[in-house]
Amino acid sequence: MANYLRTSAIALCAGLGCATAALAEGDVVVYHWFEYIPQELIDKFTEETGIRVVMDTYDSNEAMLASLRAGGMGTYDVAVPGDYMVQIMRDNDMLDAIAEGELSNHGNILPEWLDVRYDPGRQHSIPYQWGSTSFSVNRDVYDGPINTTEIIFNPPAELSGRINMLASQGEVMALAAIHLGIPMCSPERDDVQALNDLLMGSRQHWVSFNSDTAREVLVSGDAAAGMIYDGFSARARIEEGANLEYAFATQGYIAWMDNVVLLNDAPNRDNAIRFMDFLLEPENVGILTNWTQYSAGIAGVDAFLDPALAAQPERNPPEDAGPAIFIEVCDQATQEIHDRIWTALRR
Amino acid sequence: MAGGAASGGNATSEAYAPARGWLLLPTWVVLGIVVLAPIVLMLIYSFLTKEFRGGVIWEFSVDAYDQFFFDRGLFGDDAPTIQWAYIQIFWRSIWQATLATIFCLLIGFPTAYFIATRPANQRTIWVFLITIPYWVNLLIRTVSMRFILRDQGPLNDLLQWTGIVAEPLTIINTNLGVQIGLFYSYLPFMVLPLYAAIERYNFSLSEAASDLYAPRHKILTRIVLPAVKPGLIAGCILVFVPSLGSFLAPDLLGGARNFMIGSLIDEQFRGSAGNWPFGAAASMILLTLVLLVLMVLARQQARLEKGAG
Numbered sequence: 035m036a037n038y039l040r041t042s043a044i045a046l047c048a049g050l051g052c053a054t055a056a057l058a059e060g061d062v063v064v065y066h067w068f069e070y071i072p073q074e075l076i077d078k079f080t081e082e083t084g085i086r087v088v089m090d091t092y093d094s095n096e097a098m099l100a101s102l103r104a105g106g107m108g109t110y111d112v113a114v115p116g117d118y119m120v121q122i123m124r125d126n127d128m129l130d131a132i133a134e135g136e137l138s139n140h141g142n143i144l145p146e147w148l149d150v151r152y153d154p155g156r157q158h159s160i161p162y163q164w165g166s167t168s169f170s171v172n173r174d175v176y177d178g179p180i181n182t183t184e185i186i187f188n189p190p191a192e193l194s195g196r197i198n199m200l201a202s203q204g205e206v207m208a209l210a211a212i213h214l215g216i217p218m219c220s221p222e223r224d225d226v227q228a229l230n231d232l233l234m235g236s237r238q239h240w241v242s243f244n245s246d247t248a249r250e251v252l253v254s255g256d257a258a259a260g261m262i263y264d265g266f267s268a269r270a271r272i273e274e275g276a277n278l279e280y281a282f283a284t285q286g287y288i289a290w291m292d293n294v295v296l297l298n299d300a301p302n303r304d305n306a307i308r309f310m311d312f313l314l315e316p317e318n319v320g321i322l323t324n325w326t327q328y329s330a331g332i333a334g335v336d337a338f339l340d341p342a343l344a345a346q347p348e349r350n351p352p353e354d355a356g357p358a359i360f361i362e363v364c365d366q367a368t369q370e371i372h373d374r375i376w377t378a379l380r381r
Numbered sequence: 382m383a384g385g386a387a388s389g390g391n392a393t394s395e396a397y398a399p400a401r402g403w404l405l406l407p408t409w410v411v412l413g414i415v416v417l418a419p420i421v422l423m424l425i426y427s428f429l430t431k432e433f434r435g436g437v438i439w440e441f442s443v444d445a446y447d448q449f450f451f452d453r454g455l456f457g458d459d460a461p462t463i464q465w466a467y468i469q470i471f472w473r474s475i476w477q478a479t480l481a482t483i484f485c486l487l488i489g490f491p492t493a494y495f496i497a498t499r500p501a502n503q504r505t506i507w508v509f510l511i512t513i514p515y516w517v518n519l520l521i522r523t524v525s526m527r528f529i530l531r532d533q534g535p536l537n538d539l540l541q542w543t544g545i546v547a548e549p550l551t552i553i554n555t556n557l558g559v560q561i562g563l564f565y566s567y568l569p570f571m572v573l574p575l576y577a578a579i580e581r582y583n584f585s586l587s588e589a590a591s592d593l594y595a596p597r598h599k600i601l602t603r604i605v606l607p608a609v610k611p612g613l614i615a616g617c618i619l620v621f622v623p624s625l626g627s628f629l630a631p632d633l634l635g636g637a638r639n640f641m642i643g644s645l646i647d648e649q650f651r652g653s654a655g656n657w658p659f660g661a662a663a664s665m666i667l668l669t670l671v672l673l674v675l676m677v678l679a680r681q682q683a684r685l686e687k688g689a690g
Contacts, residue, residue, distance in 0.1 A: 100655065
């Protein structure tokens with residue numbers, strides 16, 4: 035009902051033309067992940083700046099890259115690629131440089147996220163959120179120890195045949211490499227063969243490959259365990275009451291950071307800069323982080339965070355957790371071998 | 382509903398004969414832009430060199446087709462053998478599409494027959510009822526199907542409550558799930574052309590056959606089915622072709638554990654592979670297969686019409 039009233043108010047407002055003044059500042063066109071920004075924050079931005087946010091969404095870094103390369107450049111102002119994808123986009127000359135002093139809140143970026151490997155000196159990007167990718171287990175189904183990647187690659191009988199994998203080659207390959215303890219893009223024949231054998235041998239335990247329903251399948255019970263992002267798992271547990279435990283394997287887990295990048299040929303470059311500046315304000319990032327339940331890379335956010343957030347098990351790896359490892363960008367030859375494994379895995 | 386009105390005499394078409402060329406121009410323009418141009422583009426792309434992570438380099442190459450047909454091992458340096466992976470994926474899709482077509486036919490024919498034999502003023506309502514679910518987006522319908530079919534979903538609740546099954550029946554993430562999804566998605570494409578054909582069928586022919594002591598199954602196979610064959614073929618094509626390329630049902634109801642043609646091609650453009658020429662080549666091979674099937678059916682239809690005329 036409240037929603038309905040609000041919609042009516044907006045419709046009425048638009049009908050009477052009272053919105054036109056606010057929209058005079060034009061648009062910012064955002065290419066974003068699905069379900070990754072609260073409406074509240076978008077409304078706040080429009081309220082403060084008069085700039086309307088136009089948004090398209092994608093469900094994987096690769097899908098975003100493909101659509102930008104297939105004629106999407108010049109349509110969007112900003113996108114939100116993950117760490118390794120920033121590097122790929124930078125190497126392909128798809129990112130515009132942010133001049134020094136253009137972002138008034140640039141100083142809010144935490145020092146450890148300033149000089150990142152994929153964008154040294156943060157010339158093209160700002161931190162959006164960071165977190166980890168691991169897996170969660172439904173504790174109603176299995177109550178044994180779960181902090182090992184064996185759960186995914188050599189699961190106990192209760193979980194075998196009930197595991198959902200992310201439909202993303204990079205993340206599945208990375209977790210497999212972590213399980214084997216080999217470098218992610220190792221070109222060594224023995225390593226590649228081991229990676230292949232592991233995945234082929236484990237596929238019998240996996241029931242589905244879904245990324246955008248990764249949370250839903252765990253909540254509904256379609257899957258009893260599955261690869262998932264930390265914030266997704268937290269929201270499934272807290273908001274939807276699923277008895278899920280997020281695992282930090284002793285072998286290690288995947289770390290990631292999503293970043294807002296300024297695209298080349300941005301049609302509304304000035305508005306894009308204001309949008310990025312807005313996303314460097316601690317208060318705004320606090321709203322964002324409370325909603326996504328991931329972590330922020332901005333100083334001063336803590337004051338705006340829900341106190342319960344800091345204590346969440348999904349963001350506090352236990353003492354014996356393995357290292358957090360970022361996904362690496364493989365060279366072409368290795369990537370082609372990974373493509374072959376991925377096709378064979380799902381033939 | 383269909384037919385009849387189109388056969389409006391030859392005099393009219395004679396009158397327009399001199400202007401036929403430019404009157405058809407809009408058709409040619411539309412066909413050129415929405416059919417011919419994309420296919421030509423796809424054909425060209427399938428013979429180009431792939432650019433790493435998407436895109437093409439404008440150099441002729443048959444690598445894409447080579448990748449489809451030959452297996453050179455994990456490291457790409459073994460002696461070439463036949464590549465079964467893609468053939469397997471194609472075969473699975475064709476098999477799924479065939480099954481979906483058969484199921485649609487088995488349910489669609491009696492449904493269409495039922496509608497066509499209602500009094501004339503009720504038929505529109507029945508046709509209307511058939512189309513109602515299709516006002517909703519396919520994605521939403523497929524997701525809803527997922528909710529209904531899942532282990533703890535209403536269907537399994539009902540089955541367990543009535544005691545038909547003791548344990549929940551696993552339908553989601555199986556081939557059966559995909560089948561149900563495809564069947565549900567494309568059923569009206571079978572019912573509507575069949576209905577159009579059966580509605581035009583002269584039921585006094587059945588009565589005549591019955592008067593001459595033809596048994597019921599003979600009436601069906603020797604008289605009704607041949608008479609409605611064009612509608613039957615149209616329905617089968619309309620179900621088979623989109624089923625072949627679909628990826629919503631396999632993804633959401635089949636768990637996407639195994640690639641179907643649609644998801645394989647999708648992966649080449651939107652996945653890590655980023656191999657556009659291979660995606661284009663796989664599409665061309667699919668297109669060729671579909672065209673072959675359609676040509677066989679069209680030829681059969683032509684022979685039928687010749688026989689009838």
